[in-house]
Amino acid sequence: xxxxxxxxxxxxxxxxxxIVRSRDRARNLVCVRVEPLQGAVEYPGRIQPPRPRGDDAxxxxxxxxxxxxxxxxxxxxxxxxxxxLEDRAQDVALRVSSLDPALRDRTWLVETFYxxxxxxxxxxxxxxxxxxxxxxxxxxxxxxxxxxxxxxLTRLDPMEAYPAACARYQATGSVSGTDALLALVALDxxxxxxxxGLCVDGRWTWLP
Amino acid sequence: xSRALSLVMLWCWALLAPAAWAGPVQDAQQAELERVRxxxxxxxxxxxxxxxxxxxMTWVKEPPFERPTxxxxxxxxxxxxxxxxxxxxxxxxxxxxxxxxxxxxVQLVHxxxxxxxxxxxxxxxxxxxxxxxDPEVLAKLGEDTGRHALFVDIEAEGAxxxxxxxxxxxxxxxxxxxxxxxxxxxxxxxxxxxxxxxxTAAEARQDYLDALRARGPISVPLxxxxxxxxxxxxxxxxxxxxxxxxxxxxxxxxxxTDARAWTSSVIVGYSFIPQAYxxxxxxxxxxxxxxxxxRSLTRPNLYGFVGAxxxxxxxxxxxxxxxxxxxxxxxxxxxxxxxxxTSFGTLQFxxxxxxxxxxxxxxxxxxxxxxxxxPNIGNYLFVITGFQSVGTEVxxxx
Numbered sequence: 112x113x114x115x116x117x118x119x120x121x122x123x124x125x126x127x128x129x130i131v132r133s134r135d136r137a138r139n140l141v142c143v144r145v146e147p148l149q150g151a152v153e154y155p156g157r158i159q160p161p162r163p164r165g166d167d168a169x170x171x172x173x174x175x176x177x178x179x180x181x182x183x184x185x186x187x188x189x190x191x192x193x194x195x196l197e198d199r200a201q202d203v204a205l206r207v208s209s210l211d212p213a214l215r216d217r218t219w220l221v222e223t224f225y226x227x228x229x230x231x232x233x234x235x236x237x238x239x240x241x242x243x244x245x246x247x248x249x250x251x252x253x254x255x256x257x258x259x260x261x262x263x264l265t266r267l268d269p270m271e272a273y274p275a276a277c278a279r280y281q282a283t284g285s286v287s288g289t290d291a292l293l294a295l296v297a298l299d300x301x302x303x304x305x306x307x308g309l310c311v312d313g314r315w316t317w318l319p
Numbered sequence: 320x321s322r323a324l325s326l327v328m329l330w331c332w333a334l335l336a337p338a339a340w341a342g343p344v345q346d347a348q349q350a351e352l353e354r355v356r357x358x359x360x361x362x363x364x365x366x367x368x369x370x371x372x373x374x375x376m377t378w379v380k381e382p383p384f385e386r387p388t389x390x391x392x393x394x395x396x397x398x399x400x401x402x403x404x405x406x407x408x409x410x411x412x413x414x415x416x417x418x419x420x421x422x423x424x425v426q427l428v429h430x431x432x433x434x435x436x437x438x439x440x441x442x443x444x445x446x447x448x449x450x451x452x453d454p455e456v457l458a459k460l461g462e463d464t465g466r467h468a469l470f471v472d473i474e475a476e477g478a479x480x481x482x483x484x485x486x487x488x489x490x491x492x493x494x495x496x497x498x499x500x501x502x503x504x505x506x507x508x509x510x511x512x513x514x515x516x517x518x519t520a521a522e523a524r525q526d527y528l529d530a531l532r533a534r535g536p537i538s539v540p541l542x543x544x545x546x547x548x549x550x551x552x553x554x555x556x557x558x559x560x561x562x563x564x565x566x567x568x569x570x571x572x573x574x575x576t577d578a579r580a581w582t583s584s585v586i587v588g589y590s591f592i593p594q595a596y597x598x599x600x601x602x603x604x605x606x607x608x609x610x611x612x613x614r615s616l617t618r619p620n621l622y623g624f625v626g627a628x629x630x631x632x633x634x635x636x637x638x639x640x641x642x643x644x645x646x647x648x649x650x651x652x653x654x655x656x657x658x659x660x661t662s663f664g665t666l667q668f669x670x671x672x673x674x675x676x677x678x679x680x681x682x683x684x685x686x687x688x689x690x691x692x693x694p695n696i697g698n699y700l701f702v703i704t705g706f707q708s709v710g711t712e713v714x715x716x717x
Contacts, residue, residue, distance in 0.1 A: 141478035152524065157578045157613065176478035179363055184400040193399060194477050197502065218494070229399050236472045240483050243498040251485075251493035253452070 126175040139182070142175040150174065189230050191303040196237050203307050204241035206318055207293060214311065217291040219249045224296045225305070234295055234305070242293070254285040254292060269298055273308055274315035281313030288312060363398070363480055364405060366503060367473050368412050369520075370482035373501055374471070375416040376517045378423035383486060383497040387421065389428040390486065393451040393468035398475040409473065420517065425469070425486075432457060433468065433489070454489045465490055479503065530616050536577070538676065540584065542568040544712030546685065548639070549697035558695030559650050561639040564632070566590045566600060572716070578613040579676065582606045582622075596634035596658070603627055606671060614676065622671040624683070633660035639695040663689040665708070679714045 128137040150158035150172050158172050178194075185193070192199075208215070221238050225231040242249045256264065260279050264272045273294065280286035292310035307318040395413065397405045417427055433450040439459065440446075450457045451468040465488065472483045485498040518526070544566045551558045570586030588600035604626035614620045635658040638645050669683025685708035690696050698705035 143478075152521070157576055159576065178477055179475035179480065180359055180398065180400055184359070189399060193474060196474060196476055197481055197500070218492070227399075229396070232396065233399070233472060233474055236470065236483050236485070237474075237500075239495060240485060240498045240500045243485070243495060244500070249495045249498075251452075251487040251495055252491075 126173065136177075139177050140175045141178055142173050144171050144173050146171050186227070188300075188303055189227055192225075192230060192305070193233065196233060197241075199305065200234075200237035200241035201244075203238055203293070203295065203318070204245045204247075206307065207242065207309075208245040208247065210309075214291055215247060217248070217289055217311075219247050220252055220254060220286065220290055220292045221249070222253060222292060222294045223305075224294065226297065226300065238293065238295060250290075254280045256280065256283065256285065269296070273310075277308075277310035277315035278313050280310060286310055286313075359401060363401070363475065364408055366480045367397075367405075367409055367482070370473065370480060370501055370503060371409065371413045371471075372416060372517055373503075373520060374482060374484055374499065375413070375420055375423055376519055377499060378425055379420050379517065380519075382422070382424035384424040387424050387426045388467060390425050390467045390469050391430045391433045391451065391489075392427055393434060393449075393470050393487075395471045395473075397473050398480075400475075409471070413471065416517065427469075428466070430466070433466075451487070451489060452493075454491055454493065457489065467496070476502075536574050538572050538574075538716045540569065540572050540586065540714050540716050542566075542586065542588075542712050542714040544568060544588075544710055546708050546710040548708050549699045551694055551697040553694055553697075558693070559639055559645050559647055560696055562592075562595065562636050564590050564596070564598060565592065566598075566712075568600065568602070570602075572606075578608075579620075580608045580612055580614070590632070592634075592636070595636040596632055598630060598632035598637075600628055600630045602629075604667075609670075614673075616675065620673045620676070622673065624667075624669055624671055624681075626667045626669075626683075628665045628667065628685075629662065630665060631660065631662040634658045637661060640690065640693075641695065642690070642693050644694040663687055667710070669710070671714070673714075673716075677716055679716070680712065681714065682709070682711045684709060 126132075126137060126140050126142050128134045145153065145158070147158060147161045147166070147170060151160035154174065158174075180190075182190070207219075219242050221235050221242070223231045223234045223238070225234060239249050239251070256276060256279050260276075264276050264279075267275060273296065277286075277292070280292065286292045294308040294310065295305045296308060298306050309316045309318055392410065392414070395406055395410045397409060414427060417423060417425055430450070436447060436449055437456055438445060438447050439453075439456045446453065446456065448456060468487045468489055470485050470487065474481050474483075479502050481500065481502045483498070483500050485495050487493050487495050545563055546566065547563045548561045550560045566588040567590070568586045568588030570584055572582050572584035574582045583606070584602075584604045586600075586602045586604070588598075588602065590596070590598035590600070604624045606622040606624040608614055608620055609623050610618070610621045632640060635656055636650075637658055637660075638650065640661040640663065641659070665685045665687045667683045667685040669681055671679050671681035673679035684700060684706040686704050686706050687696070687708065688704070690707060691705055693707075696707045698707055699709050700706045
């Protein structure tokens with residue numbers, strides 16, 4: 112009879128595929144390991160905080176949740192980019208802030224080249240916020256090029272077009288000597304990776 | 320010839336068939352996608368509300384401006400793939416929260432020229448932009464420049480919802496004067512703060528915890544139950560079924576977590592009807608919450624349970640708990656005697672509907688393995704084994 116009373120304490124909730132969870136469903140889970148203290152704050156009532164004198168054993172909890180948007184609701188490439196948007200933005204901002212310290216005094220403009228306008232806006236937004244979090248001055252301004260320049264630039268190979276556009280920004284004063292332009296470019300429509308380029312004083316550099 | 324003709328017809332049919340079927344299939348897929356989108360939007364909108372509340376709370380704690388400042392709501396965007404109805408909900412919620420909290424210093428103003436797409440022709444060419452993207456155009460339209468524009472973006476990134484906000488000063492240089500990124504997980508219980516009285520996430524969680532822990536992990540149930548026993552279905556030798564038993568029970572119930580998705584209880588009980596019977600009972604149960612993963616503080620919670628009990632009864636009216644046939648005459652003859660004493664075990668399965676973990680009512684089916692073949696007790700239900708008893712109960716938790 113007492114065995115019944117102990118059953119709830121023996122429950123296992125492994126996110127791996129099993130009899131009641133298919134592989135597809137398991138793949139749809141996003142799991143994050145949280146420490147008891149953090150877990151007690153974020154999931155009150157479901158994760159117990161550590162006891163004042165410490166727990167008997169080290170414990171952490173694997174918090175799993177199905178993706179908010181199921182597969183198929185968004186284009187696979189957009190899904191891949193958006194799912195890791197914050198990590199990508201923070202990574203780029205960190206790389207930018209670790210460049211020449213003199214660049215920290217400049218006003219940063221962000222330009223994104225991506226074929227889905229809605230996703231493009233979100234990439235720019237995330238990057239601008241990440242740059243602000245690094246203590247940089249950021250502007251919402253977008254550099255302009257003349258219609259004639261656009262006609263020429265769009266006919267060039269991307270590897271030539273971006274440096275040429277950077278030179279034109281400098282020549283027209285669209286990106287001035289106090290500005291720096293960070294461009295995020297999707298060079299290949301099949302790739303989910305975004306290349307970061309820098310336009311400073313009319314010179315174009317791809318960030319490593 | 321006919322074979323060649325049929326091949327040609329098959330080929331034509333194969334070419335035409337997809338065109339004929341494309342419409343309905345695409346419509347069905349589209350309808351399914353819309354249904355899924357609505358479902359997701361329903362799921363995320365409470366979490367998005369929390370993020371917006373957090374945003375306003377941040378401004379209340381650390382105002383972005385020194386004095387109330389006019390700000391144009393330039394854009395609220397929602398996760399790619401979800402509809403504009405969610406966008407309208409978010410805009411309304413943010414407006415309501417800001418209006419209720421003037422101390423945030425963000426004073427929403429209406430500026431149609433700022434958010435509308437304007438076409439402006441000049442020496443540099445024709446420019447098609449929103450006013451907030453080009454303050455020079457705003458100046459030419461006679462609108463004030465130097466205002467501020469608020470942009471809010473909410474995006475689903477894996478299992479997390481991320482809110483980004485920025486305030487841009489509407490001058491030709493468009494400097495971003497304030498920005499903020501906040502992420503949460505949709506698994507975090509929605510804090511459901513009132514827009515008129517915002518609290519921090521930590522305070523809201525504490526309120527939630529206090530409500531959950533109002534009774535602590537251990538509660539004491541007081542239960543009044545009644546068990547009835549099925550009459551035997553043997554027409555040739557009808558035995559006499561035991562009378563209904565009233566039980567008063569109490570014990571302890573323990574939840575594994577404050578969520579109380581799983582609870583277990585150990586309970587003892589006593590039953591007494593003068594001149595008829597007495598009984599004692601010890602019972603253990605495991606309860607599983609069926610309606611959700613966390614017990615609700617506002618809605619009734621339905622639990623399923625499985626349990627085991629050891630029962631001992633004695634008195635003149637307990638002679639039916641036997642494998643030997645008990646007739647009506649024997650019952651009458653035994654009325655003045657002390658009667659037998661019988662002990663037996665039972666297994667039970669049932670449902671328990673609870674309100675606020677304070678009051679509840681339940682029903683269960685019980686099997687008594689010792690009396691499966693008793694001529695005195697029939698079965699209410701037979702699934703693998705017979706269920707000879709049905710019980711109902713009302714419980715109060717202290």
